[in-house]
Amino acid sequence: MNFLQSVPAIRRIETSRDDLFAIDVVGHVSAADAENLFGLLEAAYLLHQRIDVAVRIVDHEGVDWADISDETIKKGAVHALEHIGRCAAIGAPDWTPNARRALPASSPVEFRHFKIEDEAAAWEWLGARPTGQEATAAPERG
Numbered sequence: 433m434n435f436l437q438s439v440p441a442i443r444r445i446e447t448s449r450d451d452l453f454a455i456d457v458v459g460h461v462s463a464a465d466a467e468n469l470f471g472l473l474e475a476a477y478l479l480h481q482r483i484d485v486a487v488r489i490v491d492h493e494g495v496d497w498a499d500i501s502d503e504t505i506k507k508g509a510v511h512a513l514e515h516i517g518r519c520a521a522i523g524a525p526d527w528t529p530n531a532r533r534a535l536p537a538s539s540p541v542e543f544r545h546f547k548i549e550d551e552a553a554a555w556e557w558l559g560a561r562p563t564g565q566e567a568t569a570a571p572e573r574g
Contacts, residue, residue, distance in 0.1 A: 489523035
């Protein structure tokens with residue numbers, strides 16, 4: 433498939449919280465997808481000094497980490513420390529141990545992994561729910 437014809441691996445999830453950045457990561461994540469993700473996060477940081485993040489993994493097929501610039505990764509880590517409070521990882525694989533190792537031990541970012549069948553608990557932990565088309569994927573809080 434041609435790069436310009438490929439479907440984005442990073443898809444926004446509309447939620448009930450303005451300060452929650454939520455995405456689906458679908459299939460294979462190219463370096464261009466990752467660069468786009470970091471750009472979307474930068475925009476979220478401009479809107480809100482502190483945000484929470486939800487990352488739902490769907491049909492994981494890998495990430496082209498070697499093709500993502502070191503500068504982008506370093507800048508992403510610094511900005512995560514400055515802006516992210518909680519990060520819910522939903523689905524497999526559980527990448528939270530790698531994320532914790534990439535940040536200083538004193539990191540204020542609280543990571544938590546949820547199995548896909550426990551997705552409702554992730555939304556509850558974040559105090560939010562998906563809205564729009566994504567709402568069928570996770571039940572509302574009761």
